[in-house]
Amino acid sequence: MGKLVASVVLVLGLSGFTYWFLTCPCDRIPGGYLLGAEVEESVGDWSFANDVTLCQVQINAGFLPHSINLNCMSTNAGDLYLSCSNCGTKRWSNAVLSDGTARLRLHDDVYPVTLTRVMDASELDRAWGARVRKLNPLTVPASPPPPPGAPRPDGWWSFRVDSR
Secondary structure: HHHHHHHHHHHHHHHHHHHHHHOEEOOOOOEEOOOOEEOOOOOOOOHHHHHHOOOOEEOOOOOOOEEEEEEEEEEOOEEEEEEEEOOHOOHHHHHHHOEEEEEEEOEEEEEEEEEEEEEEEEEEHHHHHHHHHHHHHOOOOOOOOOOOOOOOOOOOEEEEEEOO
């Protein structure tokens, strides 16, 4: 009887792990591998990314893939950025500093990309401006949009997204 219970628990545990690994990130819960149609063509204009509320990004952060939901925004020129506050304390951003290869899912399509932390103040300001423009027409309960003209806060990081 004990082996049967252990087997059932093991099967349920593996099923739950597999479901989570293949279906998340979910809200603020990270996930694993991002499923979707792999897009192999290089993307030069990411303006269509503003049609999604959040981008899903998969990075290499150890033994298993690690995916999360992030704010993403495209500039008027079609450049794409990912952003976060207090990035220095987050697992994903520190992993990207070591290895910028990633996969980005927008809708049902997955794009192989390279993420590069932006350090130039003028480029950070362009990314911040794109974020303000994108979020102001939206209602995002988890993170209210900054008002137009709001200064870029300290501790706000941005990563440029480039097709690989």
